[in-house]
Amino acid sequence: MNQDIKEILLTEEQIAEKVKELGAVLSDEYRGKNPLVICVLKGAVVFMADLLRHMDIPCEMDFMAVSSYGSGTESSGMVKILKDLDTSAEDRHVLVVEDIMDSGLTLSRLMELLRHRRAASVKVVTLLNKPERRKVDISPDYSGFTIPDEFVVGYGLDYAEKYRNLPFIGVLKPEVYSS
Numbered sequence: 017m018n019q020d021i022k023e024i025l026l027t028e029e030q031i032a033e034k035v036k037e038l039g040a041v042l043s044d045e046y047r048g049k050n051p052l053v054i055c056v057l058k059g060a061v062v063f064m065a066d067l068l069r070h071m072d073i074p075c076e077m078d079f080m081a082v083s084s085y086g087s088g089t090e091s092s093g094m095v096k097i098l099k100d101l102d103t104s105a106e107d108r109h110v111l112v113v114e115d116i117m118d119s120g121l122t123l124s125r126l127m128e129l130l131r132h133r134r135a136a137s138v139k140v141v142t143l144l145n146k147p148e149r150r151k152v153d154i155s156p157d158y159s160g161f162t163i164p165d166e167f168v169v170g171y172g173l174d175y176a177e178k179y180r181n182l183p184f185i186g187v188l189k190p191e192v193y194s195s
């Protein structure tokens with residue numbers, strides 16, 4: 017698995033430090049608001065699990081699955097809801113947790129949906145932000161790292177469902193996805 021990685025972009029230690037920082041900021045932001053923290057499956061699972069353990073406030077979690085990529089490295093531009101929330105978002109302070117904001121299509125569609133459902137507030141925390149790739153005018157409320165326009169895997173992020181369990185974030189060798 018590691019032989020498919022061209023370069024380690026973020027080490028396990030760098031990620032852990034940033035997640036701890038974000039947890040402290042978000043705890044202050046959401047204290048007394050009992051936020052509904054939504055994990056966007058599957059990529060955000062690892063980040064969500066670590067982030068929640070650094071949020072020392074009462075909060076609830078729920079999950080959504082949407083699909084825009086399939087097994088390639090380019091967004092299809094279509095965002096389909098594969099699994100919806102179990103909880104109502106109405107009047108809730110919603111925090112959407114994402115692993116990466118790339119074209120922005122997934123999050124802009126989700127934000128629209130949650131606002132339509134009359135959430136009291138909707139904010140986004142993403143571990144990684146790739147602003148060079150944006151196709152819609154959206155930026156995260158909280159972001160861990162701004163990264164260059166390269167396809168990354170690990171810490172939840174996959175290529176064709178592989179590499180999610182790498183503890184670091186790395187750039188995949190282009191020959192892995194072009195072959």
Ligand SMILES: O=P(O)(O)OC[C@H]1O[C@H](OP(=O)(O)OP(=O)(O)O)[C@H](O)[C@@H]1O
Pocket residue numbers: 056057058059060082083084085086091114115116117118119120121122123173174
């Ligand atoms: O900003 P965008 O261009 O919309 O890209 C971001 C989305 O792409 C990835 O999900 P993917 O559809 O690959 O599903 P996964 O989380 O199950 O891997 C990632 O987890 C984000 O949800």
Ligand SMILES: Nc1nc2[nH]cnc2c(=O)[nH]1
Pocket residue numbers: 085116117118119166167168169173174175
């Ligand atoms: N694994 C992975 N998924 C993505 N979805 C949008 N950008 C990326 C990326 O760089 N890596």
